[in-house]
Amino acid sequence: MKLMHESRILPIEGGYNFRDLGGIITGNKTIIKSNYLIRTDELSRLNTNDLEFLADLNVKTVVDFRTAEERKSSIDRVPSTCKNEFHLDIMAANMNAFMQKMQSGLTDYKHMMQQFYSDLVLEENAMKEFKEFFSILQNKENCSVIYHCTAGKDRTGIATALILKSLNVDWNTIESDYLLSNQFLEKKYAAYIEQNPSLADIFLVNAEYLQGAFEKIVEKYYSVDDYLTDHLNVDIDLMKKIYTK
Template sequence: MQQETAYEGKDISGIIRISIDKDTKVSTLTIETNGKWALYSGSSVDNIDFSTPIAKHPEPEGQGYNRITLSSLSRRYYQLITDEGKATVAERHLPMAGGYNFRDLGGIKTKDGRFVRWGKIFRSDDLHKLTENDLNYLASIPLKSIVDFRGEEEQKFAPDKLPVSVVNEFKLPIDPGNVISLMGLTDLDSTQMDSIMMRMNILFVTDKDFIGYYKEFFKLLQQEKNLPLLFHCSAGKDRTGMGAALILYALGVDEQTIMEDYLASNVYLSDKYAKEIAMNPNLKSVLSVKKEFLQAGLDQIKTTHGSVEKFLETTLEVDIPAFRKQFLY
C-alpha cells in the first residue's frame, strides 16, 4: 500500500460525517463540498489502499452534498483528499448493539494543530452485553488489551465479553464504593447527589490507590505491545471519563474540547439509563455527567500540583513528549 500523511493542508475533517448502524454495521458517509474529492479506505490508518478510490466527486464537478453507503462488519478508516487538504477519518462512536459509550479517541485536534491517532486508544462502558457482531467488529481493529476500572463486585455482576483478538486483560479497580452506591441514594436531592459526584472525581486524583491505578494505566498505554487498548468501567463516564481527560491533557488538547468529549457521555448513555431515570429522576446526577463533576477533579489537581501537566509528569510519571510522539499525527 502507498503510504500517505494522515492530515495535510487545510483541516477538512469537518466536511465529512460518518454514521454506522449498530446492528448491521452499514456505514453512511456524507461529504459536503462543491470541489473535487476522492475517498480511500483501509482496515487501519496504515493500510489504506490509495490505488483506487472507493468513491469520488461526480464528474465534471462536485455537487456540494454527497452520500455514500458502505457495508462492512469490520472497522474501517478513510482518507478524504480534496484540492485543499487531506484528512483521515473514522466513526468515533463505535457501532455496538450491546454497548452504548464505545469511542475511539482518534481524530481529536490538539492546541498545536495535530490530531490524536486513530485506532490506538478506545474507551467504553461495560462489555457484558456485546453481540457476536460487536465482538467480531472489535476483533477486526484488532483490539489487543482491555483495562477494566470496575470493582470486583461490578466485574462479577457483569463479566466482560471479550473479542478473540484480546491477549491482555488488566484489572485496575478504581472502586469508590464507599463514596457512591445506588443503594441509599434515592432519598437524596439533586444538589446532594451533585456534591457526591464532585467528591468522587476529587477522590480519583487524591486517593493513593486510585492514583496508583491511573499511573499503571499510563504505563500500559506507553507500551506499544498493548495497543490497540480499550479502557472501561460500568458506564464509561466517570472513572473512564477521568482517564480520557488525563490522556487528552497529556496530548495537548484544550480543556474546552476535553470537557465536550466528557459531556458526550450524556448523549451516548441516554438510552442505557432512561428507565432508571424515569423511575427516579433524582438518580440523573449519578447516571449522567455534568461539567462540574470533572471540573472538581481537575481543579483539585491544579490546586495540589499547579497544573494537570505537572500532575501527569511528576505523579503519574508520564513522559509527555514521548507520549505525544506515540499518539499524535
C-alpha cells in the same frame, strides 16, 4: 456534514458509550490516531458481530477500571485478538461507601458526585491505578487499547480527560468529549431518571464534576502537567509519539 464526533462512534450493538479518541485534533495541530484508544462502558453485552469488529481493529488490550464486585456481576467479553486484560480496581473502598450513602437515603447526589470526582484524582488508590494505566498505555505493544468502567463516564471520563491533556488537547474539546456521554447513555438510564429525575446527577455527567476535579489537581499539584509527569509518571513526549500523527 458529518460532525467529527460522529465519525468516532463505533458501530457496536452491545454497548452504549463506545467511541474512539482517534480524529481529535491536539493543540499542536496533530491528530490522535484512530483505533488506538477506545473508551466505552461495560463489555458484557457485546455480541458476535461486535467482537469480530473489534478483532478487525486488532484490539490487543482491555483495561477494566471496575471493582471486583462489579466484574463478578458483569463479565467482560473480549475480542479474539485481545492478549492482555488488566483489572485496575479504581476507588474500590470509595465505591462501596458511595453505594452505602445512596442506600442510606441521602439525596444530595450532585455533592456526592463532586466528592467522588475529587477522590478520583486525589485519593491514593486512584492515583496508583491511574499511574499503572499510563504505564500500560506507554507500552506501544499494548495498542490498540479499550478501557472502560461500568457506564464509561466517570472513571473512564477522568482517564480520558487525563489522556487528552497529556496529548495537549484544549480544554473545550476535553469537556465536549466528556459531555458526549450524556448523549450515548440517555437511553440506557432513561427509565431510572424518569422514575426519579434527581438520579440524573448520578447517571449522567456534569461539566462541573470534571472542572472541579481538575481544579483540585491544580490546587494541590500546581498544574495538571505536573500532576501527570511527577505523580502519574506520564512521559508526555512518548504519549504524543505513540498516539498522535
